[in-house]
Amino acid sequence: MEGEQAVAQLPKDSGSGAQGMPAARPRLVVPRVDRLPDPVPSAQMTLVEQLTEWARMRIDERVFRAGMRMPSIRQLAQDKGISRFTVVEAYERLVALGYLESRRGSGFYVREPAAPQVPAAAVPARARHIDVTWLLRSMFHTVESHKAPGLGFLPNDWLDGELIASALRALGRQPGSHFLASGSPQGFLPLRQQLRTRLAELEIGAAPEQIVLTSGITQALDLIARLYLQPDDAVLVGDPAWFVMFGRFAAQGAQVIGVPYTPEGPDLQALERIVQAHRPRLFVINSVVHNPTGTSLSPATAFQLLRLAEQYDFLIVEDDIYCDLLPPGQSATRLASLDQLRRVIYLGSFSKTLAPNLRVGFIAAHPELVAALTDSKLLAGLTSPEINERALYKVLTEGHYRKHVERVRTRLDRARDDTRRTLENLGLKLFPGQQAGMYLWADTGRDTNAIATAGHEEGFLFAPGSLFSPSQLPSGWMRFNVASSADPGMLRFLARQLER
Numbered sequence: 001m002e003g004e005q006a007v008a009q010l011p012k013d014s015g016s017g018a019q020g021m022p023a024a025r026p027r028l029v030v031p032r033v034d035r036l037p038d039p040v041p042s043a044q045m046t047l048v049e050q051l052t053e054w055a056r057m058r059i060d061e062r063v064f065r066a067g068m069r070m071p072s073i074r075q076l077a078q079d080k081g082i083s084r085f086t087v088v089e090a091y092e093r094l095v096a097l098g099y100l101e102s103r104r105g106s107g108f109y110v111r112e113p114a115a116p117q118v119p120a121a122a123v124p125a126r127a128r129h130i131d132v133t134w135l136l137r138s139m140f141h142t143v144e145s146h147k148a149p150g151l152g153f154l155p156n157d158w159l160d161g162e163l164i165a166s167a168l169r170a171l172g173r174q175p176g177s178h179f180l181a182s183g184s185p186q187g188f189l190p191l192r193q194q195l196r197t198r199l200a201e202l203e204i205g206a207a208p209e210q211i212v213l214t215s216g217i218t219q220a221l222d223l224i225a226r227l228y229l230q231p232d233d234a235v236l237v238g239d240p241a242w243f244v245m246f247g248r249f250a251a252q253g254a255q256v257i258g259v260p261y262t263p264e265g266p267d268l269q270a271l272e273r274i275v276q277a278h279r280p281r282l283f284v285i286n287s288v289v290h291n292p293t294g295t296s297l298s299p300a301t302a303f304q305l306l307r308l309a310e311q312y313d314f315l316i317v318e319d320d321i322y323c324d325l326l327p328p329g330q331s332a333t334r335l336a337s338l339d340q341l342r343r344v345i346y347l348g349s350f351s352k353t354l355a356p357n358l359r360v361g362f363i364a365a366h367p368e369l370v371a372a373l374t375d376s377k378l379l380a381g382l383t384s385p386e387i388n389e390r391a392l393y394k395v396l397t398e399g400h401y402r403k404h405v406e407r408v409r410t411r412l413d414r415a416r417d418d419t420r421r422t423l424e425n426l427g428l429k430l431f432p433g434q435q436a437g438m439y440l441w442a443d444t445g446r447d448t449n450a451i452a453t454a455g456h457e458e459g460f461l462f463a464p465g466s467l468f469s470p471s472q473l474p475s476g477w478m479r480f481n482v483a484s485s486a487d488p489g490m491l492r493f494l495a496r497q498l499e500r
Contacts, residue, residue, distance in 0.1 A: 063453055149480045184383065188389035191360075210364055210370050213384050214384055215361065218248070223376045224282070228315070233253075243468050285317070287333065315343055325408070341364060439481060454497060
């Protein structure tokens with residue numbers, strides 16, 4: 001089958017690659033190496049060098065994680081079709097490079113990476129337990145999108161690059177002097193005025209002075225964390241939720257605490273118990289098309305959530321990055337529309353619908369808070385790139401964006417139905433209430449860390465459930481991007497994993 005053929009076998013050899021090489025040098029074909037950074041062409045490397053590079057990259061990618069026992073010498077030699085001497089020498093080189101440690105009578109183990117030389121008090125112990133880099137690193141390699149159900153964005157062929165290209169061409173016809181200044185600290189004013197109109201359509205009142213532009217949602221959360229969080233402060237997130245913010249808040253020294261999620265939103269009884277025990281500063285939530293469950297807040301849950309925020313004096317950060325993926329006919333309750341930016345900080349972006357590379361997001365909030373966030377933005381990185389902001393303004397005002405989004409939503413609806421049927425036929429149980437957006441959240445009944453690790457070796461990118469929980473405990477849940485979950489080889493691989 002395709003998934004089985006993808007992992008090339010190594011040619012047999014009769015000894016260590018470090019000794020004299022025959023006239024026709026044997027070549028170690030490293031599985032899927034074209035998707036990983038390979039600084040030296042494989043044809044110019046000895047077998048030992050290639051095997052060393054293969055293992056090193058998988059350690060860097062955290063396929064082989066700290067403390068894990070490496071495959072035995074006999075097993076790896078048999079699997080790759082090479083001699084034990086080659087494996088021994090490669091392992092010894094990895095020990096010398098600091099990647100492995102040898103334990104007499106037990107084998108070779110992945111060594112814990114050396115900690116940076118900073119005072120212990122500067123990096124709280126809990127920060128080291130939030131590990132989100134595995135999926136992030138994998139997402140930024142050139143894995144084929146149709147083999148990556150764990151992707152956090154739409155494949156390129158789902159997007160419309162001509163929208164951005166047309167906007168850039170229009171900018172190119174403007175005087176070059178427009179692009180020389182450093183830009184406004186709050187961001188390009190015409191774009192902020194356009195965003196005011198868009199927010200008004202969502203029944204959120206925000207003047208341009210209440211909006212600050214950022215380099216995506218990630219920078220927006222970073223600015224908020226810098227302003228509001230001190231070491232040991234509690235910040236609440238959904239469990240599950242978007243994993244990148246876990247690491248960011250933990251790096252700030254905060255306690256990242258998960259709130260169980262239901263099809264209507266956070267479990268309010270659990271939320272109140274957690275709030276009473278920890279007195280959080282912030283609660284971060286996707287109210288519409290939640291990542292990863294694809295659900296949206298019910299009106300009753302939204303009202304009760306605002307009541308608890310008022311009663312226990314915490315702010316709500318409403319991340320609405322999937323705003324445009326909600327079909328017009330589906331009702332949605334946004335906290336910012338109920339609260340009108342008194343206790344809610346509203347975040348938006350266009351990364352999911354236009355291009356991940358168009359790093360333009362925004363924060364809408366109370367005027368005093370926007371002033372403080374703008375100061376924080378100046379200290380963190382001065383202004384955001386105005387060329388990107390001007391390009392986005394062109395896209396939003398030339399009249400084609402809405403039709404593009406409609407096409408994407410229609411295509412997602414078809415793909416979601418197909419993916420749902422496929423996953424259910426494989427025996428997965430889907431989280432209820434998933435009616436829109438890019439993702440399906442499914443219970444596999446297996447440890448999805450193991451599935452993701454095995455899939456990485458076969459050239460597939462999965463998003464295991466442990467990444468979406470601040471506890472990072474093993475989980476049977478997995479997030480599927482419906483735009484990239486139809487590859488037959490990937491589905492055969494998943495079926496084999498589920499049968500084990």
